[in-house]
Amino acid sequence: MIRFHKEGYKIIVITFIITIVGVLLADNLIDITWLVKAIQVLLLAFLVIVLQFFRNPKRVAPLNDNVLVAPVDGKVVVIEEVEEPEYFKGKRLQVSIFMSPINVHVTRYAMSGVVKYSKYHPGKYLVAWHPKASTENERTTVVVNNTAFGDVLYRQIAGALAKRIVNYAKVGDTAVQGADAGFIKFGSRVDLFLPLGTKLNVSLNDKVKGGVQIIAEK
Known part of the structure; x- marks a missing residue:
């Protein structure tokens, strides 16, 4: 399971909302199919970038003072x-x-x-x-x-x-x-x-x- 850092929670939520709204608006307000797809792909790509940036994988340190x-x-x-x-x-x-x-x-x-x-x-x-x-x-x-x-x-x-x-x-x-x-x-x-x-x-x-x-x- 992918973990995300707490510093990214707010940005992730905002980006997710913007992505969903943008995808829906593009689909309903633009009649040019290729432009709709391009906008949707760019929005989804941006969401993926934000998610990967704030990922916080679990790491197990050696706990060795030396x-x-x-x-x-x-x-x-x-x-x-x-x-x-x-x-x-x-x-x-x-x-x-x-x-x-x-x-x-x-x-x-x-x-x-x-x-x-x-x-x-x-x-x-x-x-x-x-x-x-x-x-x-x-x-x-x-x-x-x-x-x-x-x-x-x-x-x-x-x-x-x-x-x-x-x-x-x-x-x-x-x-x-x-x-x-x-x-x-x-x-x-x-x-x-x-x-x-x-x-x-x-x-x-x-x-x-x-x-x-x-x-x-x-």
């Missing part, structure tokens, strides 16, 4: 040592995962632990792969701590199409590996900032599956 799972579905587009200026103010290993419009857009906790930091930043809507997207785009920054990895930061980043970031993490919350941590409507990317020396199980251009695929370990 591993990190991918926080989202997508493609690994950055692996590099960088200066993280907001929280760590020092060197970290950055792993960035880009979500295309056809990916599942649920953000999941990469590890279990306690949420130590959670902050929303308004900003621009540069394309997700822009070098300054991580620091200038609309984004949320969340830090989760556990005994194995210490502090791990993940950042949800809006892009040219993503106009709303939903973040459920609050300071003091208990994070459960693989659990729902938020949603990026019309997707973009998520950056992870890991301790230097973290052993990665992914490479550039790998496609990863959020909530289940192990991307790093102690």
Whole structure:
């Protein structure tokens, strides 16, 4: 059975109503058969796109403190040592995962632990792969701590199409590996900032599956 994310319920209902009304109106008000069919196909296609965008497949995380799972579905587009200026103010290993419009857009906790930091930043809507997207785009920054990895930061980043970031993490919350941590409507990317020396199980251009695929370990 297909599951849908709660962030999409309202949009799905509205789109469904518009589709049904549009299909019926086209059939009753337009006499050109090919035009009626074209309009109906386009409306139904749009409904399918909305449904697939908000799908929320059930995932079973390993629940292992010594591993990190991918926080989202997508493609690994950055692996590099960088200066993280907001929280760590020092060197970290950055792993960035880009979500295309056809990916599942649920953000999941990469590890279990306690949420130590959670902050929303308004900003621009540069394309997700822009070098300054991580620091200038609309984004949320969340830090989760556990005994194995210490502090791990993940950042949800809006892009040219993503106009709303939903973040459920609050300071003091208990994070459960693989659990729902938020949603990026019309997707973009998520950056992870890991301790230097973290052993990665992914490479550039790998496609990863959020909530289940192990991307790093102690």
